Amino acid sequence: MKKISCEEAQKWVMPFIEDELPDDDAAVFLDHIRRCPDCYDELETYFIVDYSLHFLDNDNDASYDLKRLLRERIRAKERELNRRRILKILFPVATIFLIVVVMLVLIYENYPDLFDRLRNLYQTIKDGIGGIV
Numbered sequence: 001m002k003k004i005s006c007e008e009a010q011k012w013v014m015p016f017i018e019d020e021l022p023d024d025d026a027a028v029f030l031d032h033i034r035r036c037p038d039c040y041d042e043l044e045t046y047f048i049v050d051y052s053l054h055f056l057d058n059d060n061d062a063s064y065d066l067k068r069l070l071r072e073r074i075r076a077k078e079r080e081l082n083r084r085r086i087l088k089i090l091f092p093v094a095t096i097f098l099i100v101v102v103m104l105v106l107i108y109e110n111y112p113d114l115f116d117r118l119r120n121l122y123q124t125i126k127d128g129i130g131g132i133v
Helices: 006-011 013-017 023-035 037-056 066-110 114-132
Strands: none
Touching: 006 013, 006 023, 006 037, 013 023, 013 037, 023 037, 023 066, 037 066, 066 114
16 A cells, blocks of 8 residues: 655645545555554544534534544545445456356357257266276
């Protein structure tokens, strides 16, 4: 995974808070703040100020445990990134599987005796090899 400096991480604090950081950059940013207490503190400070300005004045039900809210947002973002990473892998695999199934169905529809021929060929080869050994 790409590494970033503290200076670069600090530039990404507000885009992360505003959920405007692209997934790849968000993963790098989260990796950095896990390892760098100074940058985590910077994120925490900006998050508290931003949340206070936007929500506490307008929402009577808003939580005042802002550190917990930040931890929850970080965990939610990590889960989202992991889910997207898995989907990036599963989608091509599922697509290939679907193409293979469609091709097999089309082959079977157009050549219904092909599978019987292949089975007979396999059995002939198997019997031939068995007789040699």
